[in-house]
Amino acid sequence: MAGGQALERIRVVVNGSSRELEVASHALLLDVLRDTLDLKGAKRSCDTQVCGACTVLVDGQAVSACTYLAVEADGRAVLTVEGLADGESLDPLQRAFLDAGAVQCGFCTSGMLLTARALLRDNTAPSREDVLHYLRGSLCRCTGYRKIVEAIMTAAGGSR
Amino acid sequence: MLRPFTLHRPETAEAACALLARLGEDAAPYAGGTELLLLMKLGLLRPPHLVDVKRVSGFGDIADGPRLTIGATVTHRTLERSPLVRARCPLVASVARHVANVRVRNVGTVGGNLAFADPHSDLATLFLTLDATVELVSPRGRRELSLAEFVRGPWETARRPDELLASVRLAPWPVGTGAAYVKFGVHERPTLGIAVAVSLDGAGGRARVADARVAIGCVSPRPARVEVAEARLNGVAAAELDDVSGAAADAAAASVDPADDLHGSAEYKREMVAVFVRRALRVAAARARGAEPSATFPYAVVA
Ligand SMILES: Cc1cc2nc3c(=O)[nH]c(=O)nc-3n(C[C@H](O)[C@H](O)[C@H](O)COP(=O)(O)OP(=O)(O)OC[C@H]3O[C@@H](n4cnc5c(N)ncnc54)[C@H](O)[C@@H]3O)c2cc1C
Ligand code: FES
Ligand code: FES
Numbered sequence: 001m002a003g004g005q006a007l008e009r010i011r012v013v014v015n016g017s018s019r020e021l022e023v024a025s026h027a028l029l030l031d032v033l034r035d036t037l038d039l040k041g042a043k044r045s046c047d048t049q050v051c052g053a054c055t056v057l058v059d060g061q062a063v064s065a066c067t068y069l070a071v072e073a074d075g076r077a078v079l080t081v082e083g084l085a086d087g088e089s090l091d092p093l094q095r096a097f098l099d100a101g102a103v104q105c106g107f108c109t110s111g112m113l114l115t116a117r118a119l120l121r122d123n124t125a126p127s128r129e130d131v132l133h134y135l136r137g138s139l140c141r142c143t144g145y146r147k148i149v150e151a152i153m154t155a156a157g158g159s160r
Numbered sequence: 161m162l163r164p165f166t167l168h169r170p171e172t173a174e175a176a177c178a179l180l181a182r183l184g185e186d187a188a189p190y191a192g193g194t195e196l197l198l199l200m201k202l203g204l205l206r207p208p209h210l211v212d213v214k215r216v217s218g219f220g221d222i223a224d225g226p227r228l229t230i231g232a233t234v235t236h237r238t239l240e241r242s243p244l245v246r247a248r249c250p251l252v253a254s255v256a257r258h259v260a261n262v263r264v265r266n267v268g269t270v271g272g273n274l275a276f277a278d279p280h281s282d283l284a285t286l287f288l289t290l291d292a293t294v295e296l297v298s299p300r301g302r303r304e305l306s307l308a309e310f311v312r313g314p315w316e317t318a319r320r321p322d323e324l325l326a327s328v329r330l331a332p333w334p335v336g337t338g339a340a341y342v343k344f345g346v347h348e349r350p351t352l353g354i355a356v357a358v359s360l361d362g363a364g365g366r367a368r369v370a371d372a373r374v375a376i377g378c379v380s381p382r383p384a385r386v387e388v389a390e391a392r393l394n395g396v397a398a399a400e401l402d403d404v405s406g407a408a409a410d411a412a413a414a415s416v417d418p419a420d421d422l423h424g425s426a427e428y429k430r431e432m433v434a435v436f437v438r439r440a441l442r443v444a445a446a447r448a449r450g451a452e453p454s455a456t457f458p459y460a461v462v463a
Contacts, residue, residue, distance in 0.1 A: 006166075025167040025210075048198055049264055050348050061237070061266040067197045068267065071167065115262065137261020137348070 010074035015083025023070040030054050030065035041081035041110040052138035055111035056080050062118045081110035093155045100151035104142035116152045169212045173297045176216050181299050181322040183209050192267040195276045227329045232271025248332045254463035255286050255341045271325045279314045280349035285377030288385050289355045290330040298323040313381045338448025342440045344460040351423040353377035354440045358448045360398050367398035379429045380417040405441035412437045
């Protein structure tokens with residue numbers, strides 16, 4: 001509670017490994033991930049929680065890292081796209097995105113993958129409507145969404 | 161980028177209000193930050209102190225009683241999934257599912273939504289039809305206000321600087337009430353939100369509307385109940401509801417005070433009010449009779 005610049009010590013599990021970090025109260029999670037931890041998967045695009053390019057999971061739930069204080073992650077687990085694959089073996093969602101051709105420029109992809117991961121945790125057998133509902137606020141300017149939805153449905157079928 | 165601030169995390173309402181009283185204009189309450197941090201990033205607000213209300217004991221609770229009490233820091237996601245909310249005010253849970261996007265729902269709170277008083281709030285409009293009251297706490301004690309008194313206008317509430325929104329209380333509708341919420345628009349936030357509820361008295365052919373409620377959000381400076389439309393519906397025979405809903409919808413459209421903006425012209429919004437109040441009433445009337453109509457309209461969500 002000292003001056004605004006004071007650093008706060010937080011403990012966060014990032015992609016499975018426990019990290020102790022010193023962050024300012026006003027530091028945004030996105031900047032800490034990208035600049036301090038060098039995890040560039042989450043992107044800054046709209047900066048207003050509209051697009052989903054900055055999506056990461058905190059304790060399994062999708063959040064906009066662009067508008068989320070890093071100190072809020074204290075004691076929690078953060079998953080970024082870098083933590084999705086298990087070593088060399090891709091997550092079924094990543095595999096399905098590749099197979100379906102659901103990636104063009106790739107700018108939205110990390111957010112799409114993580115949002116889909118959160119969906120499949122909530123709902124192991126989503127309908128197409130469920131997928132579309134969950135993807136509201138995850139924008140893709142290239143693919144037209146069809147292949148993304150297809151990939152998520154395929155991955156859901158595979159893990160059912 | 162955010163400007164530096166000091167983050168306070170009181171664990172009691174007393175401590176939180178004492179901080180607000182001491183820091184005055186320099187402090188802002190902070191819950192999920194989904195609105196506040198946006199304004200701070202833009203430099204529109206520059207509070208040197210944030211008072212996090214998420215650790216305040218009791219603020220995250222949902223409690224049953226004659227009325228349903230929803231704590232200020234309950235998130236949209238929790239609202240959507242709470243068994244208690246689903247049992248007592250099922251439409252609230254359905255509407256929560258359609259607020260914003262999944263990221264905002266995971267972090268944004270009910271209290272933050274109401275205290276921010278954005279005219280494009282789904283919750284405020286719906287809560288008006290549930291006779292909502294808000295509970296405010298301050299160093300002077302607690303007070304309860306109707307939601308209609310609390311929300312004064314766009315981004316303006318009756319909250320005093322040292323007060324916190326502790327909870328909102330809803331009066332669940334009687335069994336047999338048919339209700340619907342329709343939101344319409346192509347932007348991130350709704351262009352129009354309509355909440356209607358119709359309770360019927362008596363069975364079968366003799367059923368009449370005992371209590372009709374209509375609230376409209378997003379088009380006027382603040383969400384409001386529409387008494388002229390409600391008066392048109394009260395006492396009407398259930399069998400005539402579909403016919404009367406057109407007249408009630410026209411009365412509702414005449415009552416709003418729309419402005420031209422990115423969501424459309426004032427004239428367009430008034431027309432959409434007429435269209436969607438009529439549609440919402442027909443869905444609610446069908447539900448009151450125990451049917452579930454398949455109602456889908458372009459660019460609209462029917463909850
Ligand atoms: C992209 C986007 C889309 C959205 N779409 C919708 C939509 O479709 N429908 C809808 O209804 N809403 C929508 N919203 C609004 C959303 O519901 C709110 O952003 C959210 O609920 C605010 O809660 P918060 O906890 O994040 O508030 P914060 O940002 O933390 O606070 C908001 C304001 O309330 C004050 N405050 C917070 N808690 C309290 C308290 N307990 N007592 C007193 N003051 C308090 C803060 O000081 C601040 O002024 C949208 C928001 C975004 C960003
Ligand atoms: S950059 Fe965070 S949602 Fe767009
Ligand atoms: S692949 Fe380019 S934005 Fe989605």
